Amino acid sequence: MLRAQTGVLLSCLACAAGLPLQAQQSTTIGGYGEVHYSNSNSSGSSGVIDLARFVLYVGHSFNDRISFRSELEVEDAKVAGGEPGGEVSLEQAFIDYKFGEPVTLRAGLVLMPMGIINEVHEPPTFNGVDRPLYDDVVIPTTWRELGAGVAGSIPGVQGLVYRAYLVNGLKAEGFSGVDGLRDGRQEGQNASFANVALSGRVEWARPGLKLGLSGYYGGSANSAPALGTGAFSAPVFIGAIDGRYEIGAFQFRGEAATESISDAAAINALYGNAVGSRVAGWYLEAGWNALRLLARNSSHHLILFSRYEEDDTHAAVPSGTPRNPAFDRRVTTLGLTWKPISQLAFKGDYQFRRNAAHQLEDDVVSLGLGWMF
């Protein structure tokens, strides 16, 4: 009885407070961007500076349950007809239909829920001017495909969320020894649906801690009869773990993944791209906010960090494909990130890029500016 009265009262209050029962529609605009300067000691040049990414988010909430989210990106500042370089692409464009905290249906162009950076890649959220090499040759960031799925929180276990999608598969034709799965992504452009893939992630968070487990299983044959014709023919399996921990002035993060391309021999016989049958990589990073010591009351962050990673796109090779030790890469990054506010980062780092073949090794100095809003 008392509850009912409260309900009626709140309905009136809701009107008075501008809280209509029928939610208003609203459109939001956001975005992020990053400028990179890099200079390799092997290039003999004075370096390259690039507006690497300029991204606009456009979102629309139709009501409390149904919303649209999108991310439109311009890479390298301009795209001109007939000239190399530059790219305009949609990185996300999907509809969410929220049934409640445990279940949101999601459909459209979605980011694969793999690892830390693929889904959340705004530059102030990670250290280093460039994303880790791991997010280039192991998790082919920014990896997005068309499909549908569900996302939500798992009831009864606070801090546990999941995402699970069914999307179009990769194209084995694009796999390569040097870049792994990267050019096998279809990215929503007239994608072949000859193969499908399942991708999912569970994430558990506590203050200071976040752990993630991601998986992917999908076919890549793309109607090539030599690779089979089932929805999951020429399968690619990926398993990945990640963790982030912050305590006081210290922050730590790490990721690891293993990928299996079990029909690599047949793929190489068909396309000759020397694809490895296993791709693997990991990195560990530690950072320290120096301002906790130097200027205790400052709200700025000045993070000194170091990261070590090993990424090998030839962790294993099928018979008939020689293993290339140059694809066994190790990168050490030392750098700093200055964040006057949490949405803006000035970055600088020095990278030692090495590989097991000791070919084309170099050191790179990078400076960067990144923002998000």
Next chain:
Amino acid sequence: MRIERLDGRWGWASHLTLLLGVSLASAIVCPVAGQTAPPKKLAASLDRVFGSGARVDSLPVDSSLVLRVSRADSLLGFAVVRNVIGKDQPITFLVATDPADHLKDVDVLAYREPYGGEVAYDAWRKQFRGKTTSDPLRVDGDIRSISGATISVNSVTAGVRVALSDLTRWHQEGRIK
């Protein structure tokens, strides 16, 4: 009944919203103004924080609306509902105080980003309980961050700091009692 809006800073935007038509105005003028708390969620939140069956009155203060919560003539506390921008979407949250101006609880009424949402977890929100305006309410100080949710954590913490300060000041000035 006068139409009031959620957050004093954007009072003018809400009037524009009425004039221009909702989606146009909210897109151009202020994305925050268009976002509101589902009434059921607000009711459930007040029930959770103050116990069910409490009486709720609204007190306009400046251009904010303070919810005064009482039971059988005894004051239980005050609450305000506000928005902050997370990554690019507004986060709608409630801040409740007790009659001694201690923060009773923070509740996230609507989180609209497709990822994240950890600011709604009790393990994070409970850090605010018992805080007063003499506490710094600073991320990485007395409020622990959440890895991978830094932007939301900073926005909500700043929003709570302002809301707690407003409620405390208005109460001490006798504008809400």
